Amino acid sequence: MPPTGLEPTRMNRKKGDKGFESPRPYKLTHQVVCINNINFQRKSVVGFVELTIFPTVTNLNRIKLNSKQCRIYRVRVNDLEAAFIYNDPTLEVCHNESKQRNLNYFSNAYAAAVSAVDPDAGNGELCIKVPSELWKHVDELKVLKIHINFSLDQPKGGLHFVVPSIEGSMAERGAHVFSCGYQNSTRFWFPCVDSYSELCTWKLEFTVDAAMVAVSNGDLVETVYTHDMRKKTFHYMLTIPTAASNISLAIGPFEILVDPYMHEVTHFCLPQLLPLLKHTTSYLHEVFEFYEEILTCRYPYSCFKTVFIDEAYVEVAAYASMSIFSTNLLHSAMIIDETPLTRRCLAQSLAQQFFGCFISRMSWSDEWVLKGISGYIYGLWMKKTFGVNEYRHWIKEELDRIVAYELKTGGVLLHPIFGGGKEKDNPASHLHFSIKHPHTLSWEYYTMFQCKAHLVMRLIENRISMEFMLQVFNKLLSLASTASSQKFQSHMWSQMLVSTSGFLKSISNVSGKDIQPLIKQWVDQSGVVKFYGSFAFNRKRNVLELEIKQDYTSPGTQKYVGPLKVTVQELDGSFNHTLQIEENSLKHDIPCHSKSRRNKKKKIPLMNGEEVDMDLSAMDADSPLLWIRIDPDMSVLRKVEFEQADFMWQYQLRYERDVVAQQESILALEKFPTPASRLALTDILEQEQCFYRVRMSACFCLAKIANSMVSTWTGPPAMKSLFTRMFCCKTCPNIVKTNNFMSFQSYFLQKTMPVAMALLRDVHNLCPKEVLTFILDLIKYNDNRKNKFSDNYYRAEMIDALANSVTPAVSVNNEVRTLDNLNPDVRLILEEITRFLNMEKLLPSYRHTITVSCLRAIRVLQKNGHVPSDPALFKSYAEYGHFVDIRIAALEAVVDYTKVDRSYEELQWLLNMIQTDPVPYVRHKILNMLTKNPPFTKNMESPLCNEALVDQLWKLMNSGTSHDWRLRCGAVDLYFTLFGLSRPSCLPLPELGLVLNLKEKKAVLNPTIIPEAIAGTQETTSNPGSHAQLVAFQNPFSNSQDEEEIDMDTVHDSQAFISHHLNMLERPSTPGLSKYRPTTSRSLTSQHSSGCDGTPSTKPQWSMELARKGTGKEQAPLEMSMHPVAAAPLSVFAKESASSKHSEHHHHHHHEHKKKKKKHKHKHKHKHKHDSKDKDKEPFAFSSPASGRIIFFIQL
Template sequence: MIKLNSKQCRIYRVRVNDLEAPFLYNDPTLEVCHHESKQRNLNYFSSAYTAAVSAVDPDAGHGELVIKVPSELWKQGDDLKVLKVYIEFSLDQPKGGLHFVVPDVEGSMAERGAHVFGSCDGKMKIFSCHRFWFPCVDSYSELCTWKLEFTVDASMVAVSCGDLVETIYTHDMRKKTFHYVLPIPTAAPNISLAVGPFEILVDPYMHEVTHFCLPQLLPLLKHSMSYLHEIFEFYEEILTCRYPYSCFKTVFVDEAYVQVSSYASMSIFSTNLLHSAMIIDQTPQTRRCLAQALAQQFFGCFISRMSWADEWVLKGISGYIYGLYLKKTFGVNEYRHWIKEELDKIVEYELKMGGVLLHPTFSGGKEKDNPTPHLHFSIKHPHTLSWEYYKMFQCKAHLVMRLIENRISMEFMLQVFNKLLSLASTASSQKYQSHMWSQMLLSTHAFLKSISNVSGKDIGPLIKQWVDQSSVVKFFGSFAFNRKRNVLELEIRQDYTSSGTQKYVGPIKVTVQELDGSFNHMLQIEENSLKHDIPCHSKSRRNKKKKIPLMNGEEVDMDLSAMDADSPLLWIRIDPDMSILRKVEFEQADFMWQYQLRYERDVVAQEEAISALEKFPTPASRLALTDILEQEQCFYKVRMQACFCLAKIANAMVSTWQGPPAMKSLFTRMFCCKSCPNIVKTNNFINFQSYFLQKTMPVAMALLRDGQNICPKDVLNFILDLIKYNDNRKNKFSDNYYRADLIEALTNSLTPAMSINNEVRTVDNLNADVRLILEEITRFLNMEKLLPSFRNTITISCLRAIRQLQKNGHIPSDPSLFKSYAQYGHFVDLRIAALEALVDYTRVERSSAELQWLLSMAQNDPVHYVRHKILGMLCKNPPFTKTTDSALCNEALVDQLWKFMNSGTSHDWRLRCDAVNLYYMLFGLTRPSCLPLPELGLVLNLKEKKAVLNPTIKPELGVGAPDPVSLGVCGVGQPPQGLKRKADTPLGSPPEPGQVLQQQDDDGRGARYKIRVRHEDIDMETVHDSQAFIHHHLNLLERPSTPGTHTHTHTHTHTHTHTLIAEYRNTHTHHCRGHYIHVTSYKQALDNKKKPAKPGSVRRTSTSAGRG
């Protein structure tokens, strides 16, 4: 048998070595739960989906397409004979894999910019979906060389992986065929295609690099790609290895699945990344995307993974070298800020959702000890993962690589990467020795072995802590200074009992800034140790005038009047290098946080100090934050964060605040005319740090509130003046992001409307200030119609402002405006903003109509990305949750979502996982509460030959406990451990997720069977179908059992039938769906036929109308 992956493809014929070969096609993921049971719990679906994906898993040797090799070929007896498989197939209106963009305008296909491209997830490398458009072994571990031919219209260009060797026109010159050859062994998921009327740009710095874009975008393409060669040079320099392919192609398309998709020797980007030289904000984002794509060319495309369990290695390495590029291009401050952001994201996710496991271990095809019981999805396959989980997986992987670097040094780390690339390059040149290609597949074991060989260091404990285990560490720190002993008594506690936390034992670095300098201390966190004594090097001498040395060697003058006279401590930091995946909550005095903010040069320390000062609304904190805002040497993102902290402190000090509103005088001094402080200077964004600060300060100022919790009048007038006098005529850069932020400032100034006698709000009776805001928003929207801004940033801000006006009761809530902007045809960012407002409207107004409208769009919108975002926004801002009651929660909604994720998303792995997330958010793991209770049933005891009415069904259990309703089994009699089941679930249903059929001896009576459900046993001898029993006769047990085969005929109206058959020589049959059931006790069956069949002989059959 030859098993291949193929979805959506219509297979016409298959030949193996020119011989016709029979084949079978079965795709169990088309409909996950085949039978028409009333199961609606997510535990059941998750297990069924995992089983369906496992059944076609190429890494396990499975596939949807099974080809039987003709017997003539086996008779030749040549084990090394090459089998050539020829498959004739077609794609008819594919829903996934390939995405067609055909603008609805006049003109030919080329004039309309129609194009098609592989719409798989090429950046995250999570969903291998190439089976959607051609039969293949859709695995990252199966390598081969490629010859690709694409025949397209003469006006089109086909771009694919490898070298373009020739282009041949047909005789009538109406079509042409592109021939590509990829001699480097490559997995099918790293192959892609793009066809369209592309304009072509050969990179002026590297002629082997070619760029493709849609018509009329060539000027933007030239600017956006002008620095790509610098990224090439950086990676080749640090890796001491040349780019592995002979060429590189970048293709920019519309309606991209993700912003960046990397494939062998080519990357597909979203057109939205292109920008002109006038745009500031988009430039770093585009550079980052290019750097990510190129990093994955080395690790992800050229070097692939051995198995799914090794995915973390490739994501970690590519993310790590991408971080090195950030440090080189954007500076150390930006790099450390990014690391802190990534660390905060993974910590927040794991503490909220549970641990992220990088290297899950599996045995026997099943998850070992269920490594992630806290999740509502399986991590055994990438196709069952939540998209958000995988993003956190990727984030954690590169953070762990950084921890490895801290352990072995960057020099050794880069040597390991070079060794891996060198071995892969050597292997790729072995054209006729494919067994050597395994060097191009990277496993966790091989990676750790390379580290050991190169560095000679054992990182086993680190891997065990952060790779083989999930969760993060949560520290709580406090201290006391012992003056007599001149010792810092530091207490570090851990919380390792909460969700997503683990216990840490090992070294931790503590930095103490004293009067005589900064000192590092390595402490050992032991099992039971909490307190640590740290000797101080300084003694209190605050009255002595002396400069204080900092960690970076700089010496500064400090005003020590605020510090404790008896203590030499200025500030303390726990794990300043972020060498542990942790959250630290440290307690120190407010003046210590203020000193840390002012004088610590590390941006992470400054950001931590700003966050801590929010709890200390004092004049000293206000002064420290103001000083940071005025420091031009300070990292601009720290200053931006300080703006919002200062606004919070000002609001907490509103009763004692003196002087002008916070930041107003500073903004006036920095950006306004000296002769007329209310008029802002003509825009000049040549200084990017000042530009970002100028954008941020009005947004933060608008959050200020007076004693009546209203934005101060002079602040609102000041923002309106900034809009009024904004002048960008002499500026070389666009001000669209600046104007969008001014609209956001207006939005932030809004407060709930004060209603008198419940009067209906109209435009006529608007508050004067609100009227001014609404007029400005209307003017901006009208201007955008005439002259749209880059990426419609201003319109997006206006929509958010209108939604905020509605929520605060200033104007009537109406979704029609947002619906119009959410329609297909608008720019994607604008659509997402409108949909976000609709999701919020649905939650606030509890609108069933709008929820249905959103779900309909999630199912039918032409753009994959928009469908994905709708479900993601509904998960983040759900109309209701499993813990709340809502009129929106009803049986129809349950059925709609269930059918959507069960059979409506088979063409899009990501969308199906999004639908699962939404179902979990709304209804939880167990049976939705809005469904009607199971009907009454009978409990049947064969031993006593009694039928007892069962008026109560056991309530569903929480997560982690067996769920009787969802298990589909019925326990009987007096034993308390007997589990009950839904009355409408047939006895003959197949074993449900988590059930294992096993043999058990029972007092010498012969063999009987048990179902093991997680950790509980249910005797098959006590499992019966009460619902079917109701439809038959209560005296059925009085009838004698007849040896032999018993058959009852019943017409089934269901499309799918599943039967669980326990085979004996005496046939023991249950008709699942019919109104009749024949029950023969196992003991009686054994008495009739002495020897049972082989224990555990279970056959599961599935037939579907219209399917072979």
């Protein structure tokens, strides 16, 4: 047994440092995970865990842990049998709300349900009662060992089994299983404290068949075979304190490769893939060397393992001392396009080993620090490996992505701090989901969150310098490394947790600079900056009059006040100016350094010191300005729309050496279709020194300009002569040379130019015959025999080019298209696609890129009316068993068909796949594609929008996706896209609802049916105290809607009805009231029972029915079980069996009472209270199960 960290009385009490205050009344120091039976046939797991904890309070009588899906057999504390309860409110978010379809309502209820089991709030699904025999032991703060036996049967999340349906043993079939999930999802496969802030040491044991290999975290201590040699047990030890969320597992018949450059690194892959594994991982040691050099710190673990598996949840998943990758990243030396992508994935995973696995976070609001640092050092690796141009292009791409997303959705907040429940404290009122917890986030939002985090780290680097930045990282790693070696002082482990305040304090100590304004601007508030710029040159004063406006009223924008760099390229050189953007300043005068001297022949100095000759004939005779750039270093998260003359953009494209400036020029020149623009773009295409991505962008811009100039265009089609000169035989210009991809820049240009050329159109808006013939010749004469690289991506691009050449069919008298009456050009295209598809079945290409392009091309032909629109082909390719890229391409076509043809049948087929497909990634992608290309939206009339679809999607997100956080959030995104926040318009009118406030003498509409304009304004915020989640449950709509006043005269007739129910509150036969209600309480509870810690249960009123679902009776809560207990939520602990019987008796008594009083037929929706203040404020609720009944919410 390893050291377990003693001295509980000293927890979190380091002198001079508050440290990390745990939300739990105990400290976990060690955990054993033993899985002793894995059945691939049944997809089941049996095992146990043992947690070593130290109480930090003397009255600890309840221990809350996280566990989902697990069937708990037995719980023992210090070898004594312990009672336990399992309650997971996220299994079904909204209970007994059959008429409720309001997304605002669901999002609040879901956020509250997640908070109710959030380990960072000290909660959990599994609540264990400490045996009374140990109370004295606990009072002395002595160690407790919790032993839990559990099993998993066909898990839907957390563990993913891949069992191919072929003959042979499991090892021969390549069957394997691996852990997966979004954020902290370890609870899905064993009981634990599933928090990134609860660190402990680990012992991991896995018993598997002799042909299998188990890979897990830490060092492999030993492998022990059974006597019959049929099974073996892998023993792993992880002595560095690690969060349960960073524990992982992969079991399969893996082939093993010890890294030849670093023997502590081991790689694992599925059978027959070892040659690809050797090539793919041959570069990894260089990534290690780079990170260790810049961080001046050794890799923190004693070993590192990479495991490549099939049907991956994400391409890269980093865990402590190991990473799990998709097997689709493996490639040979012949593949060009995949190589940089895979290397980037390896580098990302290794960056997260330092920041994310070794150094963890204190709370969800500190996540941005870890994602920011790992993304930042990954960016430094990219700059060193691929060059400054690639790095700046990546930064520009990331900036454009986050700007577009924030302007579309309303903003991404990196450091959400939750206030005391007031509406103004809600940081994300513009979103349809809560940002208080990672498990309620949209996947797209979380992706953009990570993107923004590393961009902000770059802004901090600009402020304090890279040298200081790396010193800060080194300090964090040094402190964590020291803390991790303190085996007997587990209170020191909090140094391995990073917080926002601790990170900022380190920056201040190391650099001596105050970056608080920067943090306030970009971390503590959401939104980006939107600049509009224009200028005029004042010849008399020789001054540039620059006008910069801001739009800070649109969604997703914020006002920027601070420095802004402007670069002006003049005749005498390039000059940087720093403007101070103030509250109301719009115009800025910038003095020019040079006079207009067009006639003087002199080389012009550029920003990089280079001097070049320029043809100045195009520029303004009176102005010395060549071009102007706003914020060239991207030191503000912004969108810039700047107006300058076309010749200035052309000069900028030709002579500015920054790739970002060139990309901006190309984008701007699309608006200036002139011969001069054409010439500038052509010059860029011919410049071999120009960055290849800029040249690729120039191809598409030139195609757009050519189409705009179609009536005046002279000469051959754009790019044709250039392509012929570069890549075709000199004697036969229509025959392409034998492929030679040794120059990667030429290769990328060669496969991009035909795709762009295919977008050209003549005066009749058709692709010129000359271009189509040219592309067909490229395909016909393609020869890869002497090339050392594969041409599969090149051939796929040629198919994409054929698809781009397709234009809408012109039908005569609505004739039906058949193969006989096909347009001759389209017939040629279809023949090529068919030939490629057939060849793919005989000689599959790498990642089936040809098939993917063919499927997309066929869909283009369908949409343009050349072939009958039929999804049957795509549905066959989308079935489980095909390669995942093929499936995604086919599903994309079905989604598009569903939208264009408004097919309810295909929509149902897609929704069925979301629920039943074996691959989590595919289910997620279908939801994502439906959200981005929806069959209809909330503002459209569509035959697809009906009550059955609403019920189906509601059920999907309410209970059908509880096993996968990412999938559930995807379902919420789709529901929002289709129906918005309010009740879907296709549903019948809801029950009439009034809320009566007897103190203020006013009534308001039932908040669940208020229109979206009102309802969609705010999510609930709850008190940050220990019972925050309960407050959210009490009234999911507090502060989320504006109140709509109603005259009290309209409800006077109802007062007798209300009075009757108020009188019933005092009756002793009201369920639960006589036993549980405090004398000061005014709460109404239909069945009240105490929670694990003696406080009212955290379950909402709609989840109390689950324990007796379908029976009409309340089952007696479980005290303790020696038999298997299904992982279905049980209401509460029963303090004693008599009380549960008493409660049940009251329930039935009240049931009979309702039968007699049919005219007052009602149910009590109960809401638990914490203290008398909250109780006084909370409204009582009465609802009717029958549609059309009046509901009154009485607020006293």
